Amino acid sequence: MLRARWYQLVEGGFSGSRAAWWIAAAIVTLIILNALAVVVGSDPVHFQRYFGAFHVFELFSIAVFTVEYLLRVWVAPENPRYAGQSDWTARMRYIVSPVALVDLVAILSRDQKAVPSEQGHLLARTSPLLEGRLASLGGIVTKVKKAIRERNLQSLGQWLEADALCMHAVMMTSRPALLYWEPATLAVVKAVRGLRVRRGLPCYFTIDAGPNVHVITLPEQANAVTRALKKVEGVQEVLRCPTGRGAYLQEESLF
Numbered sequence: 001m002l003r004a005r006w007y008q009l010v011e012g013g014f015s016g017s018r019a020a021w022w023i024a025a026a027i028v029t030l031i032i033l034n035a036l037a038v039v040v041g042s043d044p045v046h047f048q049r050y051f052g053a054f055h056v057f058e059l060f061s062i063a064v065f066t067v068e069y070l071l072r073v074w075v076a077p078e079n080p081r082y083a084g085q086s087d088w089t090a091r092m093r094y095i096v097s098p099v100a101l102v103d104l105v106a107i108l109s110r111d112q113k114a115v116p117s118e119q120g121h122l123l124a125r126t127s128p129l130l131e132g133r134l135a136s137l138g139g140i141v142t143k144v145k146k147a148i149r150e151r152n153l154q155s156l157g158q159w160l161e162a163d164a165l166c167m168h169a170v171m172m173t174s175r176p177a178l179l180y181w182e183p184a185t186l187a188v189v190k191a192v193r194g195l196r197v198r199r200g201l202p203c204y205f206t207i208d209a210g211p212n213v214h215v216i217t218l219p220e221q222a223n224a225v226t227r228a229l230k231k232v233e234g235v236q237e238v239l240r241c242p243t244g245r246g247a248y249l250q251e252e253s254l255f
Contacts, residue, residue, distance in 0.1 A: 007078035010071050013200060024154070027068065031158045034061055038139045038162075043132075069150045101153070102222040104203075104215040105239040106229050108184045115178055117209045123174040133166050157204025157216060164206040171209070182211040184234025189213065191232050201225055 012020030034057075041047045041054055073091050076082060082090035115123075124130050140159055147155035171178040185207065192215055195201040203217040203225045217225045222240060229238050 003075055004078050006071060007075035010068065010075060011079070013202065027064075028154055028158070030061060030064060031155050033057075034143065035158055035162045038136050038143070039132075041136075041139070065146070065150065065152070065155070069152075072150075100219055101243050102217055102219050103241040104217065104222060104226055104229060105241065106184075106188050106213045106215060106232070106235050107237040107239065108182050108188070108211045108213070108234055110236070113180065113210055120171060120174075120178055120209060123176070123178060124170050126175040127170045127173045129166075129170050129173050133170055136166070137163075153202050153204070153216075153218065157202070160204050160206045160216060167209075168207060180210050181207075182234065184232065185211045185213060187232050187234060188215075188229065191228060195225060195228055199224075201228075 008016060009020050009023055013024045016024075037054060037057060040050075047054065073094060076094035077085070077087045077090040079090065079094070082093060085093070140163055144156060144159050147153075147159065168181070171180065189205050189207075192203050192205045192213075195203050201217065201221050201224060203215050203221065206214045206216065208214065215225060215229065219242070226238050226240065229235055
């Protein structure tokens with residue numbers, strides 16, 4: 001009973017009980033604070049001045065995320081997908097199982113970009129924000145790897161969104177400015193945030209070097225998210241891309 005109760009708390013998320021909602025909110029808040037710490041810490045002056053605070057906060061965050069992960073491993077036998085299996089088998093399958101994610105691509109435009117990506121890369125050097133973004137990438141990559149290892153979509157999604165916005169901020173502040181977004185781009189971004197806040201759906205956006213928006217979510221939530229995206233004005237189509245089978249050797253030449 002105790003393990004089943006904890007399963008509902010750590011896996012219930014925003015759609016679970018009030019206690020599960022508060023736990024999810026606390027984790028999301030900690031993730032956001034970590035994102036802010038990365039941004040502030042990218043400034044060498046702030047990093048040196050508040051090094052002790054950054055270090056303590058990082059240790060605290062690691063401790064919280066470690067406890068959360070261990071709890072998820074402990075309660076894994078309560079997951080219906082492992083029904084009929086021993087506790088040990090269920091936990092091992094949880095630990096080694098890959099992240100099952102779906103990439104929903106909201107197609108807003110099929111037009112060829114006026115400024116190709118190769119030229120955009122050169123223009124990025126003129127942005128005053130480029131140096132800060134490059135300085136923060138190391139920390140972001142570390143956080144993303146950790147989120148993938150722990151199968152923590154909340155953490156992964158927050159970093160995906162932060163980096164996408166940072167990349168487009170660089171493009172928007174280059175000389176001349178590159179503004180790939182369409183009105184529907186922002187509408188989809190706001191819709192995704194609304195799905196998380198109002199409906200508790202675990203979905204997060206990222207944006208390629210263009211107007212189209214990629215929405216990362218879980219397979220069991222993909223249909224609901226797809227229906228919501230299709231209602232956004234300006235969305236022409238929603239493509240569904242599941243997780244691939246992994247790296248493999250292709251014997252037949254592609255060319």
